[in-house]
Amino acid sequence: MESDELFINxxxxxxxxxxxxxxxxxxxxxxxxxxxxxxxYLHRGTEKIGEMKTYLQFIPYTDRLDYIAAFPNNYAYVKAxxxxxxxxxxxxxxxxRVLTMELNRIVNHIVSIGSLLMDLGAATMIMWGFRERENAxxxxxxxCGARMTFNYIKPGGVREDIPDGFIPKLNEFIKDMEKRIVxxxxxxxxxxxxxxxxxxIGVISGKDAxxxxxxxxxxxxxxxxxxxxxxxxxxxxxxxxxxxxxxxEGDSYARFIVRMDEMKESLHILRQVVDxxxxxxxxxxxxxxxxxxxxTPTAVSTYFPRIFTPPAGEVYSRIEAPKGELGFxxxxxxxxKPYRVKxxxxxxxxxxxxxxxxxxxxxxxxxxxFGTIDVVLGDVDR
Amino acid sequence: MTWIxxxxxxxxxxKGLIVTLKHVFRVGNxxxxxxxxxxxxxxxxxxxRGLHAIDEDACIGCGICEVNCPNSTxxxxxxxxxxxxxxxxxxxxxxxxxxxxxPMNAMKMTxxxxxADYSRESLIYGPDRLLFxxxxx
Amino acid sequence: xxxxxxxxxxxxFENTYELIVFILNFIGIYDPIYNVFEMFGLEYLLRIIIxxxxxxxxxxxILLTVMFLTWMxxxxxAMVQARYGPMVTGPRGLLQPVMDGVKLIGKEDIxxxxxDRWVFTLAPFLIFIPALxxxxxxxxxxxxxxxxxxxxxxxxxxxxxxxxxxILMAGWASNNKYSLMGAIRAVAxxxxxxxxxxxxxxxxxxxxxxLSTVDIVTAQSGTWFGFIPKWFIFLQPLGxxxxxxxxxxEMGRIPFDFQESESELVAGFFxxxxxxxxxxxxxAEYAHLFSVSAIVVTLFLGxxxxxxxxxxxxxxxxxxxxxxxxxxxxxTYVIIFFAMWxxxxxxxxxxxxxxxxxxxxxxxxxxxxxxxxxxxLTAGVF
Numbered sequence: 021m022e023s024d025e026l027f028i029n030x031x032x033x034x035x036x037x038x039x040x041x042x043x044x045x046x047x048x049x050x051x052x053x054x055x056x057x058x059x060x061y062l063h064r065g066t067e068k069i070g071e072m073k074t075y076l077q078f079i080p081y082t083d084r085l086d087y088i089a090a091f092p093n094n095y096a097y098v099k100a101x102x103x104x105x106x107x108x109x110x111x112x113x114x115x116x117r118v119l120t121m122e123l124n125r126i127v128n129h130i131v132s133i134g135s136l137l138m139d140l141g142a143a144t145m146i147m148w149g150f151r152e153r154e155n156a157x158x159x160x161x162x163x164c165g166a167r168m169t170f171n172y173i174k175p176g177g178v179r180e181d182i183p184d185g186f187i188p189k190l191n192e193f194i195k196d197m198e199k200r201i202v203x204x205x206x207x208x209x210x211x212x213x214x215x216x217x218x219x220x221i222g223v224i225s226g227k228d229a230x231x232x233x234x235x236x237x238x239x240x241x242x243x244x245x246x247x248x249x250x251x252x253x254x255x256x257x258x259x260x261x262x263x264x265x266x267x268x269e270g271d272s273y274a275r276f277i278v279r280m281d282e283m284k285e286s287l288h289i290l291r292q293v294v295d296x297x298x299x300x301x302x303x304x305x306x307x308x309x310x311x312x313x314x315x316t317p318t319a320v321s322t323y324f325p326r327i328f329t330p331p332a333g334e335v336y337s338r339i340e341a342p343k344g345e346l347g348f349x350x351x352x353x354x355x356x357k358p359y360r361v362k363x364x365x366x367x368x369x370x371x372x373x374x375x376x377x378x379x380x381x382x383x384x385x386x387x388x389x390f391g392t393i394d395v396v397l398g399d400v401d402r
Numbered sequence: 403m404t405w406i407x408x409x410x411x412x413x414x415x416x417k418g419l420i421v422t423l424k425h426v427f428r429v430g431n432x433x434x435x436x437x438x439x440x441x442x443x444x445x446x447x448x449x450x451r452g453l454h455a456i457d458e459d460a461c462i463g464c465g466i467c468e469v470n471c472p473n474s475t476x477x478x479x480x481x482x483x484x485x486x487x488x489x490x491x492x493x494x495x496x497x498x499x500x501x502x503x504x505p506m507n508a509m510k511m512t513x514x515x516x517x518a519d520y521s522r523e524s525l526i527y528g529p530d531r532l533l534f535x536x537x538x539x
Numbered sequence: 540x541x542x543x544x545x546x547x548x549x550x551x552f553e554n555t556y557e558l559i560v561f562i563l564n565f566i567g568i569y570d571p572i573y574n575v576f577e578m579f580g581l582e583y584l585l586r587i588i589i590x591x592x593x594x595x596x597x598x599x600x601i602l603l604t605v606m607f608l609t610w611m612x613x614x615x616x617a618m619v620q621a622r623y624g625p626m627v628t629g630p631r632g633l634l635q636p637v638m639d640g641v642k643l644i645g646k647e648d649i650x651x652x653x654x655d656r657w658v659f660t661l662a663p664f665l666i667f668i669p670a671l672x673x674x675x676x677x678x679x680x681x682x683x684x685x686x687x688x689x690x691x692x693x694x695x696x697x698x699x700x701x702x703x704x705x706i707l708m709a710g711w712a713s714n715n716k717y718s719l720m721g722a723i724r725a726v727a728x729x730x731x732x733x734x735x736x737x738x739x740x741x742x743x744x745x746x747x748x749x750l751s752t753v754d755i756v757t758a759q760s761g762t763w764f765g766f767i768p769k770w771f772i773f774l775q776p777l778g779x780x781x782x783x784x785x786x787x788x789e790m791g792r793i794p795f796d797f798q799e800s801e802s803e804l805v806a807g808f809f810x811x812x813x814x815x816x817x818x819x820x821x822x823a824e825y826a827h828l829f830s831v832s833a834i835v836v837t838l839f840l841g842x843x844x845x846x847x848x849x850x851x852x853x854x855x856x857x858x859x860x861x862x863x864x865x866x867x868x869x870x871t872y873v874i875i876f877f878a879m880w881x882x883x884x885x886x887x888x889x890x891x892x893x894x895x896x897x898x899x900x901x902x903x904x905x906x907x908x909x910x911x912x913x914x915x916l917t918a919g920v921f
Binding site for chain 2 (some may be wrong): 073076077078079080081083144154160161162164165166169171179181183201203206207209210211212213214215233268332
């Protein structure tokens with residue numbers, strides 16, 4: 021049967037493009053014949069900003085990359101700087117960093133699952149998710165004074181030690197969250213309509229996923245057992261007991277389930293972190309007798325000198341962010357500012373697979389597939 | 403008939419309906435959590451990074467905060483006889499670096515987050531609106 | 540005494556007109572009024588005035604119901620999602636719909652430059668008026684019916700079949716691809732779900748042998764064995780489920796809300812509408828919700844009949860018309876609550892899955908149900 025093609029421009033202002041993603045769709049009725057993502061509506065030149073600011077000043081800008089989960093961004097950049105300058109970090113600071121990052125992983129997956137369900141039309145999940153996210157954000161606020169843009173992790177430690185009363189609240193959150201996850205599972209996991217929408221939709225094989233440069237939960241949904249926390253361990257992850265959640269199917273449902281399981285694993289990690297955290301409080305540099313203005317970074321500090329020149333060199337450091345592998349490539353020329361900063365953001369690499377993922381599917385499946393890839397446009401456009 | 407997988411009894415949907423009904427009747431620790439914002443406010447934690455405040459006696463107007471601000475938010479202006487920072491809240495990142503670098507610990511960040519205003523000019527907070535006097539006991 | 544006589548069946552009214560005439564007579568003012576009109580030879584005018592008053596009363600009732608429903612919808616959603624919902628305007632936000640209406644009236648009425656102006660303007664009226672017309676043969680209570688048509692059910696199904704035309708007009712005239720796709724989806728959905736709807740209704744008609752809604756309700760009064768109400772839901776469980784699913788699809792609510800499908804098509808066929816025209820779509824949607832629920836109640840849940848009322852002492856029989864109205868409204872609100880509750884739980888289907896279910900499951904099952912009913916009826920089981 022002959023029929024005309026329909027061109028639809030979806031976005032950048034559209035309810036379900038998670039910000040400002042834009043898709044140029046060539047449609048045959050309801051089926052997608054070709055999908056071209058267009059990015060760049062949120063481009064802020066973060067990498068160039070990195071060259072203009074000192075090492076310390078650039079940290080708040082990394083918060084604005086993946087604003088749903090900003091602690092891993094902080095950490096990835098700081099890790100690169102620490103490797104560049106050879107700074108040692110006190111153990112307690114590492115524990116605090118892992119604590120914040122795993123808490124942030126839970127927040128990220130809540131938002132991801134919630135917005136996926138909202139795109140599918142079930143608005144309840146995102147509201148329930150935001151209820152728990154609010155508790156986590158309260159913890160962040162208690163810890164570092166900000167709810168989303170933290171600027172907390174600094175080279176050589178963290179900005180401030182954890183305040184009194186934080187650990188009991190965290191334990192309360194973990195306990196509460198365990199119950200809520202049961203609610204989520206009852207609401208979504210068995211839902212037949214959800215199965216119809218998610219199973220065998222947007223299938224990608226492990227090989228293709230690797231070729232597209234996928235990382236994170238999206239890749240693990242395709243049966244590839246790849247997690248930097250396990251296979252290129254950093255920070256205190258070697259000491260922690262957790263398993264990598266992998267599903268074989270490679271469809272939207274698998275990616276969703278991997279996120280659900282990872283939330284439980286993160287809770288497990290959080291419990292271990294709370295139990296094993298060293299008791300000695302972190303000392304600020306002022307207390308140690310070094311001026312925060314000129315001193316050299318030491319292994320006991322929570323403060324960092326504002327003027328700081330690492331030796332010339334280059335380093336690429338990567339971590340497992342909630343959305344995938346987040347890498348910072350930092351080149352130093354021995355001055356106070358980096359010579360070059362390159363960001364390998366997981367959202368961008370994961371987004372590239374969309375055209376082949378949704379080819380031949382319906383317009384509703386594009387929403388579902390896009391939701392399971394879990395993209396934040398601040399991270400894509402940088 | 404391959405497009406429908408299984409479960410014609412719709413067991414999963416019924417399970418979901420039960421969970422949502424539990425929320426409707428607030429059964430088992432599922433309370434209303436939102437607050438009626440303009441009338442009641444969430445408590446702000448002590449470390450909250452909101453509007454700046456500058457200790458009138460401690461600040462020496464050295465300009466270190468001005469140099470270190472990533473977004474060039476702060477400028478040092480003359481206020482009465484001394485020099486104090488002026489903060490453009492429209493550009494502020496609320497990163498707290500100015501607080502960290504202040505050699506005199508004069509810069510603070512308060513819990514005031516209600517900074518919306520009608521014009522860009524009124525977002526520039528001069529020393530007259532930022533200064534506070536530390537109570538000496 | 541007269542009300543008692545009315546209940547016991549000595550005096551029965553065919554419709555509200557006769558009830559009003561009777562009450563006016565009873566108070567003793569009908570004759571003087573009639574004489575005044577007769578003096579000018581305008582007897583028919585009196586009849587017209589009374590009927591118009593009835594219709595005005597119905598119109599006001601529907602508008603108030605619709606406003607209440609919008610409030611209720613938001614409150615139910617809020618309760619499920621652990622929120623308060625509207626709280627500011629009026630007690631517990633009860634006046635929120637009024638404020639929404641005021642806001643919408645105050646908005647600019649935008650007609651897109653390339654829209655078909657006449658069709659664009661006509662569509663909201665064409666969808667709003669049938670939504671009200673459906674109520675004419677609906678019995679709200681004992682004697683509370685505008686007109687007891689002997690083809691009442693057929694009339695209802697025919698009138699509700701007008702709305703796809705209006706939706707198609709709106710979608711086409713907007714000159715917007717999203718609107719057009721929403722309209723096409725809505726029409727496909729309405730057509731495929733009107734068939735099982737009508738087939739399930741025909742099974743009920745087989746049981747009563749009449750298309751008149753009053754006859755259908757009367758056939759459901761009384762009880763079996765003194766405790767099971769004689770509702771058709773017990774004779775037609777499959778028919779009830781099919782009818783309920785099909786009517787939720789007719790209403791266009793969440794598991795089947797393809798005419799709107801917010802996250803895919805922005806707002807479906809009324810993407811381009813604003814101000815009062817948008818409000819009319821909105822009102823029609825909720826009037827539709829109420830009317831469809833009322834039809835479900837009339838066909839399967841005994842309409843206004845109250846099962847155990849015959850055991851009430853005769854001295855309270857005066858209250859019976861009011862009780863019947865209350866029973867009807869309560870039953871209708873139970874169905875409406877179910878629709879809202881379902882909306883908060885399940886995600887949206889995909890359009891092809893929806894059509895598959897409509898044609899491949901609902902219609903065969905409805906036909907089977909019809910066949911089984913006919914066989915059992917012939918065998919004399921019912």
